[in-house]
Amino acid sequence: MKKFLIVGLGNIGAAYENTRHNIGFKILDALAKDNEASFETDKLGDVASFRFKGRTFILLKPSTYMNLSGKAVKYWMDKEKISIDNILIVTDDLNIDFGTIRMKAKGSDGGHNGLKDIQEKLNTTKYPRFRFGVGANYSKGRQVDFVLSEWSKEETSELIERIPVSCNLITSFGTAGLSNTMNAFNGK
Numbered sequence: 001m002k003k004f005l006i007v008g009l010g011n012i013g014a015a016y017e018n019t020r021h022n023i024g025f026k027i028l029d030a031l032a033k034d035n036e037a038s039f040e041t042d043k044l045g046d047v048a049s050f051r052f053k054g055r056t057f058i059l060l061k062p063s064t065y066m067n068l069s070g071k072a073v074k075y076w077m078d079k080e081k082i083s084i085d086n087i088l089i090v091t092d093d094l095n096i097d098f099g100t101i102r103m104k105a106k107g108s109d110g111g112h113n114g115l116k117d118i119q120e121k122l123n124t125t126k127y128p129r130f131r132f133g134v135g136a137n138y139s140k141g142r143q144v145d146f147v148l149s150e151w152s153k154e155e156t157s158e159l160i161e162r163i164p165v166s167c168n169l170i171t172s173f174g175t176a177g178l179s180n181t182m183n184a185f186n187g188k
Contacts, residue, residue, distance in 0.1 A: 002054070002055045002056070002086065002174070003055070003056045003057075003058060003080060003081075003082050003086060004055060004056070004057050004058065004082065004086045004087070004088065004173070004174045005058050005060060005073075005076055005077055005080060005082045005086065005087045005088070006028065006031070006057055006058065006059050006060070006087075006088050006090065006170055007024070007060045007061075007062065007069070007072070007073050007076075007087065007088070007089050007090065008023075008024030008025045008026075008027055008028035008059070008060070008061050008090045009021075009024035009025075009062070009066055009069055009089065009090065009091045009092070009114040009115075010022035010023070010024050010025035010026075010061060010062075010066065011065050011066050012061075012063050012065065016148070018150045018151060019147065019148050019149060019150055019151075020092050020134040020146065020147045020148075020149065020150075020151065021066060021092055021147040021148055022092075023090070023091070023092045023132045023134065024061070024089075024090040024091050024092070024132075025061050026159070026163065027090050027132070027163055027166045027167065027170070028048075028059045028060075028061055028090065030163045030164070030166075030167055031057075031059060031167045031170055031171075032048045032050070032059055034164075034167055035050035035052060035057075036050070037049060037050040037059065039059070039061065041063070043075065044062060044063060044064055044071060044072035044075050044076070045060050045061050045062040045063045045064070045072045045076070046060075046061045046063065047059065047060055047061075047076070052171050052174065052175070053171075053174075053175050055174040055175060057170070057171070057174055058076065058080055058082070060072060060073070060076050066113055066114040067113040067114065067117055068117055069114040069117050069118055070117035070118040070119070070120055070121030070122065071117075071121060073087065073089070073118050073121065073122065074121045074122060077122075084122065084124070084126070084127050085128070085178075087127055087128065088128045088129065088130055088170065088173050089114075089115065089118060089127065089128070089129040089130065090129075090130045090132070090166075090170070091112060091114060091115060091129060091130070091131055091132070092112075092131070092132055092134045092147060093110065093112070093131035093132065093133055093134065094111075094134060094135070094136045094143065094146070094147065095110060095133075095136065096131060096132075096133030096134075096135075097133045097135055098133055098134055098135035098137075098155060098158070099132075099133060099155075099158055099159075099162045100132075100133035100187060100188075101130065101131070101132055101133070101162075101165065101166060101169060101185055101186070101187075101188060102130075102131045102133070102186050102187065103128065103129070103130045103131075103169065103173070103178070103181055103182045103185060103186055104128070104129055104131070104182070105126065105128055105178055105182075106125050106126040106127065107125060107129065108125060109125075115129065128173070128178055130166070130169060130170070130173075132162075132166060134146075134147065165185070165188060168185075169181060169184075169185045172184060172185065
């Protein structure tokens with residue numbers, strides 16, 4: 001049976017719950033709910049799992065805070081014996097228009113501290129990642145404030161449509177594979 005580790009990046013705590021930086025947590029919460037899975041606090045994060053079309057999806061929301069996400073990713077990959085090809089990191093991206101989704105097999109950290117730490121801990125840039133565009137509607141030097149601020153009312157209403165698409169991308173990754181999923185979802 002194939003196992004997949006799906007890691008949603010974010011920061012723990014109520015203060016961060018509805019921020020742009022926590023889109024990874026938000027998507028995993030929706031995916032767990034859709035599949036009647038519930039998160040339990042475990043080592044280095046909250047973990048849930050479900051089966052879908054003969055695959056096991058292990059969902060991880062690291063409790064290490066964004067900048068130390070790699071420690072949790074590495075621990076759960078090793079614990080569950082999941083190869084790097086079967087992990088998917090779900091993260092926010094300032095360089096993509098709001099709501100646009102993009103999946104890649106590898107790439108740079110793009111200035112994202114969570115991805116930077118994962119690359120350091122895994123010692124590679126070659127791991128699948130799913131980037132959810134949060135846009136770049138901030139003034140120079142205000143990037144941190146922007147990603148740590150809450151969604152606007154307009155964005156919140158659009159997320160209602162975008163999050164289910166994101167959940168479908170994740171299950172497609174496990175069932176149809178990386179290339180087919182990129183072809184079907186990128187830019188949507």
